[in-house]
Structure formats: C-alpha cells, structure tokens
Amino acid sequence: MRKASQAAERLYLLANLLYEPDLATCQAAVTEFGLAVAPEEILRAYWQTFVNPVGPRLRPVESLFKPWTTFADCQLPLARQKGWLGGDSAAHLRSLYAALGLEVPPGLAHTPDHLALELTLLGLLLEHGTPEMRATFRSQHLDWLPDLQARAAELDVPAVYQQVLELCARAVAPEE
Amino acid sequence: MSSITRRRFLKTGLTTAALLAAAPVLDMRTWAASQEQARVEVVPTLCNGCSSHCGMLAHVKNGRLWKITGHPDHGRSQGKLCARAHGAAFWLYDPDRLAGPLKREGDHFVPIDWEQALDEIAAKLEAVLAAHGPGAVFFAHNPRATGAFYGTRFMHALGAPTTMTHNASCNTSLILAYQAVFGTTPGADLANSKYIMLIGRNPAEGIQTGYSAALARAIEKGAKLVVVDPRHNASAAIATEWVPIRPGTDLALLLAMMNVMIAENLYDAGFVAEHTVGFEELAAAVREYSPAWAAPITDIPATTIARLARELAAARPNCVVDPGWKGGFGANYANGTETARAVGAINALLGNLNKPGGLTFYGAPKLGKLPADKAPDPPKPTLPRGDGAGIAGEFPLAPTAQGLPHVAARKAREGKLRAGIVRHHNPVRNFPDPEHMMAGMRALDLLVVIDTHMTETARLAHYVLPEPSFLEREEVVEAIPGRKGTVCMRTRVVPKLLENTRTFDEIIVALARRMGVGEYFNFTLDELNSARLQPLGITLEELKARGSIQVETPVVEGMPKLKTPSGKVEFVSERFAKAGFNAVPGWIPPRVMPEPARPNSFRLIHGKQGYHSHTSTANIPYLLQITRDHNAERLWMNAGRAAALGIKDGDLVWVRSSLASRQVRVKVTERLHPEAVYIPSGYGNFSPGLTRANGFGLSMNDLVPFQTEPMSGHAMMMEVVVEVEPAGA
Ligand code: SF4
DSSP: OHHHHHHHHHHHHHHHHHSSOOHHHHHHHHHHHTOSSOHHHHHHHHIIIIIOTTSOOOOOBGGGGSOSOOOTTOOOTTTTOSSOSSOHHHHHHHHHHHHHTOBOOGGGTTOTTBHHHHHHHHHHHHHHSOHHHHHHHHHHHSSOHHHHHHHHHHTTOOHHHHHHHHHHHHHTSOOO | OOOOOOOOSSBOOOOHHHHHHHHHHHSHHHHHHHHHTSOEEEEEEEOOSSTTOOEEEEEEETTEEEEEEEOTTSTTTTTOOOHHHHHHGGGGGOTTSOOSOEEEETTEEEEOOHHHHHHHHHHHHHHHHHHHOGGGEEEEEOOOHHIIIIIHHHHHHHTOOEEEEGGGGTTHHHHHHHHHHHSSOOEEOGGGOSEEEEESOOTTTSOOHHHHHHHHHHHHTTOEEEEEOSBOOTTGGGSSEEEOOOTTOHHHHHHHHHHHHHHTTOSOHHHHHHHEEOHHHHHHHHTTOOHHHHHHHHTSOHHHHHHHHHHHHHHTTSEEEOOOOSTTTTSSSTTHHHHHHHHHHHHHHTTOTTSTTSEEOOOOOOOOOOOTTTSOOOOOOOSOOSSOBTOTTSBTTSOTTTOOHHHHHHHHHTTSOOEEEEESOOHHHHSSOHHHHHHHHHHOSEEEEEESSOOTTGGGOSEEEEOOOGGGOOOOOEEEOSSEEEEEOOOOOSOOSSTTOOOHHHHHHHHHHHTTOGGGGOSOHHHHHHHHHGGGTOOHHHHHHHSEEEEEOOOOOSSOOOOSTTSSEESSOHHHHHTTSOSSOOOOOOSOOOOTTOTTEEEEEEEOOTTOOTTSSTTOHHHHHHHHHHTTTSEEEEHHHHHHHTOOTTOEEEEEOSSOEEEEEEEEESSBOTTEEEEESSOOOOOTTSTTTTTOSOOGGGTSOOOOOTTTOOOOTTOOEEEEEEOOO
C-alpha cells in the first residue's frame, strides 16, 4: 500500500511538471529524480517546450498521436489522421471523468487526454483501483509515450524535459 | 519522497467502490460500444472556408463533428460544398488554435486572463482617444455581418471613422467602377447565358460553389465560353476559346471591342437611347481605339478582337462580359478601375441588364433593425477617415465601406493612426510589401488581433484574443442576394472545445461597457438577430433550426432601378471628372512593363487555386497535401522563355523584384503568356504559429512594392516586374 502511494506520488509530481509547474514543484522534482538542473531552469524549459505561443511546441496530448477516431461511420477527412485534438481518447476520458465525478482544471478541459491528466488518473488507479484496471488503462491510453518522446527529440526540446518524458515512460511501464 | 502537497489535477473524492462501479466505462471498448448507438444529428450552419459563407450541414455524433454536407436551401451552396469546406472542418480540432488570450511582453507573448486583457485594452484605447482623438483608431476585418455590425458600431460609438476591409487587395476597383456606371455591383446570370466572356475571372478555381455550378450549367446548355487571361486557367480548360492576352491590357481589348460594336452599329441602340447617359461621349472616346490599335498592346490579333466583339453582339442580350472579382482588374493594375468601368459600359452596349444570361441586379432579403427607442444607433463619425479613402487630395473616390489597409499602414508609420482592432483579417501577409505592413502594425501604440490562429498580423499584436472556431460560435443573421434570396446564420454545432475563447460580439460588448459606450450594446445577439428577422416573418428559433431559408425577393423584370445620379447607366461620370480622371473610360497603360530587351524580365501575376483561400488554408494539411502532391506552389513560366533561359521544369530559380529576392521551383508550361510568370496566391506564410504552412511556398506580396492605384487606392498587386534566373540545383 505504502509502495503504491509512493508510486502514485511520483506520478502526481511528474504530472505537475507537465502542466504549469511552480518553483516548489520543480524543486521537489530535482530532489526526487536527481535532476541536474536548477528549478528555475525547469520553469524556463517548461515555457519553451509547452507554452511558447508563437513557435512550434510540444503538445503532450494523446489524441494528437493517434488516429482521430476508429469509428467507421465518421466521414470527416481527418477521421483516420493523427494530429488532431478531441479524438476518441479525449472523448473516452471525458466520459470517464464524468462517470467518476472527477473535475478537470479549466486550462486542461479541452484536452482530457493530456499526459498530466493521464498520469494523475494512473496514480488514482494505483491508490484505489485494481491491477486489471491499471493494465487496461495503460494499454489503451498510455501506449503513445514513445511517439511523444520522438516528437520531443524532433523539436529538440530542452534536455530536462526529454528526461522528464523518459521518467514518465518508466513510470507508466507495466507492473512487475 | 518530498512531503510537499502537489496539485491534483483531477479533483476527486474517489473511492475504490466508485471505481469499481465505473469499471465498465474505464474500458474503452465498452465505451465505444455505447457511443456507436448514438444518433447522428444534423445541425445547419455556414461554412467559413472562404468569405462566401455557403450553407453547410454539420452532422454531429456524441458532440463530435462527424461529416459535413452542403445545405440545399442556401443560394450559394445549393447543396454543394467545395474542397475547402472539408478542409475548414479541420480547424475545429486544430492544435494550432489559440487557446486563450495573450499579451505581448517584449518579444514574446504571455497568457493573460480575459478580464485583465479587456481592462488593459480598454484603458489603452482610452489613452489613445484622449491623446490623439478617435481619428487615430481603426477597425479592420474580413467584411461579413458580425464584424460589420459589432465592429463598425463600436467604432461609431467611439467616434472613430475608419473601418476597413481586405477589399483593396481584392476587388475595390469593381466596387468603385460599378458604383459609377450602375450605382451598384451587378452579378451575372451565367447559367442562362449563350455567350460568356470571362476576363481574368476563373470560377473553376476562384470558387463560389453556386457560381461555378452555374458556369458548368451554361456550358452543358451549349454556351460559348471565352476566357481572356494570360494564363490557361482551369476555366479555360472547359472554355470554347482561350485568348491569351498580355497581362494588364484587358482595358485595351474592351475599348477596341466597344469601338467595333459602335462603328458597326452592333450595340443595342434602343437600350442605349432609353437607359443610358453619355453614349455620345463614349462613342467619341472609343473612336481612336480600333482593333488595329489594340492588337500590339494586347498581343491579340485585330481580327480576333473584331470577331469577339461581333460574336458577343450577335448573342445579345443573352450574353455577358463577366463583371469579374479580383482576377484581371479587381486590385491588380493601374488601370483596374478604368477596366471595370469599361466592362460596365460594354455590358450596357449589349443591353443585357436583367436579361436572361446577362448582368443581374438582384436584391437581398431586407433585414430589420433593433428598435431605435430601445437600442439607438450611435451617431456616424464626422471626423475624416484615417486611411485617405474618400478624402480630397488623397483618394477621394476610394470606397469608404472598404477603405485602404495598406495606406493605413503608412499612416500608422507616420503616427497618424495609433490604435487598431483587427478581426479575421491578415493584412500583414495579404497585402504587398510585408516590411511596410509590419512597420505600420509595429508603429501602433495598440494593436489588438481577434482570430482563431496566430497569423502573421497576430504575431505583431499587443493583445491576441482568441475566438471559437466557426463551428463553435453563433453569429449575426446574413442576407444573400439572388433571384431567390437567402436568409441564413451561423450556429454553434458542437460545444466549445476551447473554453477560454470568446466570440467577437462578446469581446466588443465587454470593451464597449468598459469604455462607457455600453448603452449602444444593451441587447443580446439573440435580440439583434430576432430584430433582423422580424420583417421576414421568420422566427429566430426557426432560422436556428433550419440554418438557411430561401425567401422571395422583389425581382425587377426588365430594367432595374439604378442608384446613379441620373437613375440610368452612366457611360460618363461627373464624379470621376471632378476628381481629375477621365469622364468616360479611356486608355490607361499599366504602370510597369517587363523589359523586352532583357531575356529574364517578366511581369509577376497571381491567382487562386480551387483548394485554397488565399493564405488562410495553407495550414490545413488535407489541403496542403493537394499542393504537395501536384507541386502546385511552383512558379509558372512559358516554355519558350524557359528554354531561352536554360530553365527546365522543376528547376530552382531566383525571382527578384525591386523589393526582394526569393527562391522557388518552376513549372514550365505552354499555358502562359510569354511575358508573365505566375504564382498561386495561397502560400508564403511566415508565422511559426501556423506550424504546417510556415515557410511553405512563396507569396507574390514579398515581391510587390507598396503602391496605390490613383482612382480607388487599391494595392496594384500585379504591377511588378521581376527578373528570374536559375538558382542552381
Ligand atoms: S465556396 Fe467552398 S469554402 Fe467557400 S463558403 Fe462555399 S463551400 Fe465554403
């Protein structure tokens, strides 16, 4: 139990690094993960990686890395393409949060499948769910991290965030 | 593990019991099975793939867009949509969309909340008004009902006289010219025409679905289609005859055809006598413009010119010289306005006004207004405009409903304009000379851009305010002219995906309240729309449910009532004469010409492709892929000229003008006049916020200098000579 809640805490910390981190979060991450950068540097890297509104930025959102829908009756030209918001994964998680009574922060409302939310949900499943639930969730919603990491490398995002994504990938790996 | 309390993004009192209860939904397969069953709803709205705003039916399942089709009851779409509409649907789910308001800090943007952004904008606008007066403030937009109503009303409430549109890069010439000749801009009844002459217009690529369909119908019915264009465009591909004219000389062709019609008594003398003024002056003016005179100017044999004139006249009145749009003469040459006046005049000689297959003068359904006692209009500003349009000594004839954004940029550089609001409009990319346009925007004390994407203009703003996409917002009721008019509106077809966006009317009302002019906005959008519909006996609920409704408009059979000073067709314009221009159309040469002695000297012309709307759609991968698949961004060059320069198909070349040098690959073709090179107009985005279009292709605007046509003030976008030379591999 203690081990599960520790693992969940690590997931929450990683989630915090992926959406509007504050200095305390960055400091905690430096300590927890032994990151070799100053917390202030993480804040700067966060802005450059995820916020910069005029440049290409990394969007850690599942929909963008999967075909928009697998429903055969959708006739939009984007139906089978990757790269679009609001795909099946977003629609599914939106329904799931509603069913579980989970409230999403306003800034993430349009991306229910943002990695920060998915890590948080995995943490909740660690604390309250069953191994089967986690296995289902991992296989259906956390199988896109290698693509995200490849995109981060392609965009040449600051090293600290490439490292954070690697930590995320490890944290979501199947349980032994 | 640090004991620090971290934010939990999913606020919860989650328990294992709750999780177990929800376990089936946790599995995506179970969820998918439940979704499958849902009904597909059909929600009517308006397309935004271009400014035509065709009627669209959005098919929506589980709150997600599932498919789009054309609305059968909209006069433009008539049940059809073009490729761009299917591309525009991508905008809804586009990760490039602006997700929240932004404020400039130094050379970058930071997120800001709405209330603070609006407070700051209002305060800065107040400061500009206090220091420089309302003459220093402008609003610029792509003119459709919502912007025209809320934007103009807001400017009037502030006493600001300068509202501008994109038209000075599009069709200002026509608007001015047809105002002079007919008192309004006519349409054309292509479907019933026996003989159609398109001068520079290209409905097969400059698509308005209904108009393109009408051309196809005319051809099916056996109409003769003559395409006068330096380029063998997609309309020429279905034409009876392509007349490859020297670019910039359409006016000479028209003057010479009128010469023939008058000299050979082929014109409609009855119509001319009864419904026109100034015929004698026109006849005297065109006497010198014989086909033999026009032949060396236009590069069209005199016999062809005379034949075309005779053929047209033989088909009268069921024939038309298309009134055009941008192509040929809308905003392209020094003689653009004069050319459009000549198009007006030749149609009048053919006596085709309101005749089947001729020019049309349809009205639009007459919309109502808010009750004056409850929502009085602000007074019209009395100050002179800030962009020179309608101003003596500047551009006295320039249509003030459109204005001159490129001149406004100069005025901003001179410190005369100080603050602007720009909505759904990208003058920095879509007017010539980006350095000039950017310098103008940068010189402003306040630039607010309201858009869905980080355009080239938005990049320079002090505040960027995001609107929901067109599929997530409701707008002001529109009325479309036609034999049967259409009343229609944009409705919200899916819930807002990006919560932190606000519609234009919400933004304007919020600013107006902060600036003490809220009294002019004391109504809701629903109340406004209900008032607009009131005279038509249609309720807002009904229109929201149906989206587009056809209504009978009073159709004048026979001669339309014209709003010219004389009430007749005016071959001669006192207004033009007073402003120092020709009273009747006469020859005006293009401003620049390629140098015949230089083998690498060309005129750079441009035009639309059927799958892009200027530079607003290049960021849609579905449409951009069409370009990539066909190498369609290339510069067209005549095969003979290319051979002489040693340039082969696909070669990279330098294109240099007095303004800039750019590289592009060449398409070698027989389908272009030898003196021109042609570039499609939909590329050359340079905003990194448009992640897919950024850096793709070339825009003619990079090479065209800032300049103004003397009559209407338009941007003369084809008055540019370039030198082309191989750039190596
Ligand atoms: S012409 Fe095409 S893009 Fe333009 S409004 Fe109509 S369907 Fe949409």
